[in-house]
Amino acid sequence: MDFFSKAARKSPWLYRINAGSCNGCDVELATTACIPRYDVERLGCQYCGSPKHADIVLITGPLTARVKDKVLRVYNEIPDPKVTVAVGICPISGGVFRESYAIEGPIDRYLPVDVNVPGCPPRPQAIIEGIAKAIEIWAKRA
Amino acid sequence: MLLKNALFLVAGCILAQAHINSLDELGGLGRKMPVTFAVFLFAGMSLAGIPPLNGFGSKLMIYEAAFEGGHYMLGLSALMSSLFTLAAILKFAHTAFMGQLSERASKMTEAPMVMLAPMLLLVGASIAVGLFPGLLLVPIAHLQTGLGLEPVQASWLGGLPGVSSYNPLVMTVALVATGLIGWLYYRLSGSRHVTSYIHTGGGVMIPNARMHLPASALYETPERLIRLALRDKPQVQDPQTESHAHDH
């Protein structure tokens, strides 16, 4: 593992994509993962405003038909190397929306998913563990 | 003088191809007319007094003279006015040369060599005088001694006269040297350049005109505050009718 990977391991920047989620997982990501008890910034993470700054992308939601093209477009804007984390049960199987006519998921039909964090919504500890796993993968790719 | 003329020539280059009467009809010209754009940016930045370009030196001498003479308010207003120059230059640069290609601009091409050559000549002269103010000051000092006046302090490689001891040559060398740090960072990273598209939050098929912020939309806040101060009613324009007006 070279110098760059060591630095990269310490500095994964996060970007959230909502692929038609009910917002439950987004609330978990945006608020509980940041609050004092479950601080993700201690891993060197930081949420970015623009997808072009991101290293690890967190996708929530079952990928609805309406939002599919837009999610793929935003996903393509994230520069390589990147790691994808699917947060919540929806991107994995569709969750409670499974087999709906409006759902295009599971999401790994369209995107390479590296880490799955199931739950509805997942516990903050689970999300942070998922991010920690993603950091391991990201350090290898960087 | 050199810079203003260069800017007039740039405007001429644009007008020769597109007989427009509103800046809003342009956009993205920088990719169509790179040399014209480069001349504009150089002359504009210089006019706005960005060191180490030529315009800054003369501004500096004016400010110092104003402050030394005790005209603080004049000096302060001069300092502020260069900021408004900057605002105007950047507004023009944005609307005409940057951003999305407008329909009008997509048909334009780089100006012919006959039009480019005078601009480049002016820019070259400006760079020469900017880097070596002695080129003009030494002959002036000669003339002054010839006329029996006290000559300005000048040498071929020296800085500007006055209390500042600002030497544009030293400043340029320093800026280029530190620019090398940034260049080295680029080189060391060896990062691959990838052409991408701009972030629209996933939106697709948005017409170019919708993506370009027109001149009238820039600096909205200062404009509104000025209107407020002048007790002028803001002009409310229906965006629908405005876009129709553009179609014709």
Place this chain on the structure above:
Amino acid sequence: MTTDTLRTLLTVLVFPGGLFAMALGLALKGVERRAIARLQRRVGPPLIQPFYDLIKLMRKRTLIPDTANAFVFLAVPVAGLASMAVAASMIPIPGFYEPSTGLGNLIVLFYLISIPAVSLMLAGSASGSPYGAIGFSREMAIVLAYEGPILLSLVAVALHAGAVTGQPILLSLTEIVRYQQEHGAFLFDPWMWPALLTYLCFIPANLGIAPFDIPEAESEVLEGPLVEYSGPPLGLMKLMSVTKSVVVLGLGIALFFPNGPAGLAGLFIFLAKCLVLVLAVSVLKAAVGRMRIDQAVLFYLKWPELLGFAGLALVIARF
């Protein structure tokens, strides 16, 4: 001539401009992030987090939008960083370092400090993104609002220093610092407090710190001018803004409270003052939210402007 030029180049490239200023800026940024985390009772990132970020960004691809002016897009971060490195070398560290004279005086420094804002605006404009263009427009609005107060503050200090040394105006920063070393800092002179307060008001707007970080707001305009940047150019942009924080804080120290012992101790005192200022800035950043652009512009046109005029009037009235 040649040894003088070589010395200037060294000060610009290594110490206290260039590499030293960049490293100091990154370290101060780390302190700031850590301090904010502690204020929110979080653990926070390691102190050298900004260095990691900078190295990491070298490993990312450089995305250039098809609507961008590629040359301007890639060149403005370099230009902004260069100007800040040179500006950092123009700030005297009392008792330890005096800038070389060829680079100029306070007015030159003032113009150099405004270059990063210009490069941010050009960056937002050159990226071709509407978010970038809005960021550019807002940056210009806030620059127009804060440049007035800062100018008034600088001129008040220069006039005061000139009056006490028997000149119309004293524009050399080295001389201003030397006078304060001998006769006491302006910080303890009540006549200078309006000018000092004006300078303090200018710091958050120039450094893009809440509540005035409107042009680069992540949630409203997706980091404005930076929205299209990625990889190394983004790294240079971040480096530029942290170096600017060193320049702006250092200038504040040189103008109002440069006193310190000679030798290496002077350098440490200078660093300690920077640290105190950064901690104060982090408290502000952690404590307040973000203003709207018109509120921020109106704020600057009212209070700091008024304070600035008061400071200038006090100095003129006194002598």
